[in-house]
Amino acid sequence: MTDLKQNILNEAHRLGFALAGVTTPDPPQHLSTFQHWLAQNHHGQMAYLASERSRLRRADPKQILPECKSILVLATPYDSPLRYSGEGPGVRGQIASYALGHDYHDILPSRLKALVAFIEKQVGGPVANRYYTDTGPLLERDLAQRAGLGWIGKNTMLIHPRVGSYFLLAEILLDLVLEPDTPLTTDHCGTCTRCIQACPTNCILPNRTLDARRCISYLTIELKDDIPLDLRPLMQDWIFGCDACQQACPWNRFAALEGDASFRPPSGSATPNLIPLLALTPESFNQQFKHSPLKRTKRRGLIRNISVALGNSADESALPALDETLNDPDPLIRQHAYWAREQIVKRKT
Numbered sequence: 001m002t003d004l005k006q007n008i009l010n011e012a013h014r015l016g017f018a019l020a021g022v023t024t025p026d027p028p029q030h031l032s033t034f035q036h037w038l039a040q041n042h043h044g045q046m047a048y049l050a051s052e053r054s055r056l057r058r059a060d061p062k063q064i065l066p067e068c069k070s071i072l073v074l075a076t077p078y079d080s081p082l083r084y085s086g087e088g089p090g091v092r093g094q095i096a097s098y099a100l101g102h103d104y105h106d107i108l109p110s111r112l113k114a115l116v117a118f119i120e121k122q123v124g125g126p127v128a129n130r131y132y133t134d135t136g137p138l139l140e141r142d143l144a145q146r147a148g149l150g151w152i153g154k155n156t157m158l159i160h161p162r163v164g165s166y167f168l169l170a171e172i173l174l175d176l177v178l179e180p181d182t183p184l185t186t187d188h189c190g191t192c193t194r195c196i197q198a199c200p201t202n203c204i205l206p207n208r209t210l211d212a213r214r215c216i217s218y219l220t221i222e223l224k225d226d227i228p229l230d231l232r233p234l235m236q237d238w239i240f241g242c243d244a245c246q247q248a249c250p251w252n253r254f255a256a257l258e259g260d261a262s263f264r265p266p267s268g269s270a271t272p273n274l275i276p277l278l279a280l281t282p283e284s285f286n287q288q289f290k291h292s293p294l295k296r297t298k299r300r301g302l303i304r305n306i307s308v309a310l311g312n313s314a315d316e317s318a319l320p321a322l323d324e325t326l327n328d329p330d331p332l333i334r335q336h337a338y339w340a341r342e343q344i345v346k347r348k349t
């Protein structure tokens, strides 16, 4: 490895990117899997994935940066939910572990920027670049697999043999030649099917993709409308995202790394008490979730999700707060609160 590449990887590590690798800007190897997935409408309402511009850019990273010569792929681990134990009083809900603390979309870009500044200092001049985490028009898992960061598991997660799958990906496209890493080509899933059995909505498909329209992560974060009636009872107590297919994965049990402190819950509690959250006003929602990924659902999405979780809990103590919620001006909220009420009353009789 050249000194330049080693220095860049060391600095990436210092900035909190526990895994780093390099790949070429060639088209993603499993582009046809992505195209087939879109053709099947498995992306649901996530129209940004299917636009002409997005398709062209995902098919060829050089559409984003024509002078790109290398892609640096980086991973930041967050804590496994196993780290958090013990629930307080009340009816509790679950939040995906990545979303318990600060929003990574707010935290990681400044680290990527710092890494670019380091690279430019190393080479002694400006280097054309683009950096992204999650929201860029790239097939991040495909690139990460090619950069040697892991394999694609049956649950569709990128899994690293030592770190597991609880990490977030980011990339820097660079006009700089760096030696590409060797892809990890072995499938370490073997005959295991634990994630498929654990998925509450049965949305994991045999070709290592998901029918996102049924995935709880999609239903609680991306879907803006009514949650389909047949899926609500399957959503259990998840109110934002879902980790069930990662919790089931044996590779996450032996994960050797500690997660980044920015993504830990500020209050120390990972399972919020749901009933008081029904009383969130637009102001208190903005105040409480200003720095959290939960701001993405907006107040209406979060109260919708909480109502479903309360309906699934069948806990009568939720009835007075749900009755109050029936007065909310937003019809989406009222409908889901009504559904939750019905579920509880039905099970009572």
Ligand code: B12
Pocket: 028, 029, 030, 031, 033, 034, 037, 046, 049, 096, 097, 098, 133, 134, 135, 136, 137, 138, 139, 140, 141, 142, 145, 151, 152, 155, 156, 157, 158, 159, 165, 166, 167, 168, 169, 170, 207, 208, 209, 210, 212, 215, 217, 218, 222, 240, 241, 242, 243, 245
């Ligand atoms: C849309 C999206 C979603 C959708 C759809 C997810 C899905 N599996 O398709 C929804 C909302 C459901 C979702 C949920 C989650 N997401 Co998401 N999501 C994305 C996003 C924006 C695009 C993914 C996409 O294009 N999906 C379409 C499918 C077809 O593409 P793909 O999953 O990337 O799969 C590719 C490869 O797997 C490959 N492939 C298929 N078979 C094979 C076989 C082999 C051998 C190989 C090598 C490759 C391969 O084909 C595909 C095309 O290249 C990416 C960020 C990005 N820009 O890439 C984050 C991303 C994938 N999500 C992420 C996370 C953290 C999550 C959640 C864990 C959040 C949560 N806890 O709720 C869940 C996990 C659910 C799951 N099991 O996937 C991380 C994943 C990190 C990792 N370790 O894999 C990403 C990379 C964001 C980030 N920057 O960290 N997500």
Ligand code: SF4
Pocket: 155, 198, 199, 200, 201, 202, 203, 204, 210, 214, 215, 216, 217, 241, 242, 243, 244, 245, 246
């Ligand atoms: S995130 Fe949850 S609903 Fe989505 S595939 Fe994994 S287990 Fe299934």
Ligand code: SF4
Pocket: 153, 154, 155, 156, 188, 189, 190, 192, 193, 194, 195, 196, 248, 249, 250, 251
């Ligand atoms: S649970 Fe088993 S099959 Fe699923 S991703 Fe993990 S190792 Fe692979």
